Amino acid sequence: MSKFSLVDKVSNITKEEFKEKYLSTNTPVIFKDLAKDWEATSKWTFDFFKEQYGDWEIPMYDDSYHNPGNGYMKPVSHKKFGEYLSIIEKEPTNLRFHNFQIMKRAPELANDYQTPTIMDGFMKFALMFFGGKGSALNLHYDIDCSHVFLTHFQTQKKVYLFPQEQSKLLYKLPYTNHSHLDVLNPDYQKYPAYKYAHGLEAVLEHGETLFIPKLWWHYVFYSEGGYSLALRANDSIKTKAKGLSNLIRLFTVDNGMNSLFGVKWKTYKENKAQENALRAMQKINQ
Ligand SMILES: O=C(O)CCC(=O)C(=O)O
Ligand SMILES: [Fe+2]
Helix, strand or coil, X not given: CCCEEECCEECCCCHHHHHHHHHCCCCCEEECCCCCCCCHHHHCCHHHHHHHHCCCEEEXXXXXXXXXXXXXXXXXXXXXXXHHHHHHHHCECCCEEEEECHHHHCHHHHHHCCCCCCCCCEEEEEEEEEECECCEEEEXXXXXXXXXXXXXXXXXXXXXXXXXXXXXXXXXXCCCCECCCCCCCCCCCCCHHXXXXXXXXXXXXXXXXXXXXXXCEEEEECCCCEEEEEEEXXXXXXXXXXXXXXXXXXXXXXXXXXXXXXXXXXXXXXXXHHHHHHHHHHHHHC
């Protein structure tokens, strides 16, 4: 069996069908046409962003995002937005610009898309993610417990997904929603339990929208430079409350311990992840 099965691609699906087949079963799916009437799909080109907002100063992130110490989850540098867009349009780079609340800087962009009607509970909150060819956003799940609808623009990117039940096989780092496993080039010596994980592959083309059900792990690989808009939906008060408490608990402990102990805290988390994975593997082999 290969490591990944392909995510279904659908079009013309009703709210009821979506609920029955995907939402209620927590199954990822790609919509070919969820964004088909959005102005954004024709308007949000590299040139458009460069012309309108090229002067913005933006933070840059790279693979050192999770290195312990002072730089933990902080930007490595800043660039002009226009300059960054020119780079990712033309050449590979590991620089990314993520979790950008773009509508705060440019509220007019909210007119270029519509809140989907495929389910209830969409939030106004919208984020954009930019990445260069070859860059990747490490394996994680979104701790606010919402469902994510990720629409990609202009190019192609690939998302690798795993259900929450496989967390131990993915070497989840305790007190975080992250793993440092390289999903596409795994070091099986270091991460043997990953052999037992089985995931899904979503190949997203321009204008397509990936449904990432709540708490699903995702590893985002930019097979080409491009950008996506993430809209979020949360249809239950219970998971909303869980999300909020997760945010507070995890961030406070992990950031505090990183400031105090740096590399030692990282090693502690890695050792715990190894113990958990070993136990999960033993259970499978019983
Ligand atoms: O597209 C990306 O780079 C990351 C998307 C993501 O992690 C999210 O929307 O939760
Ligand atoms: Fe995410």
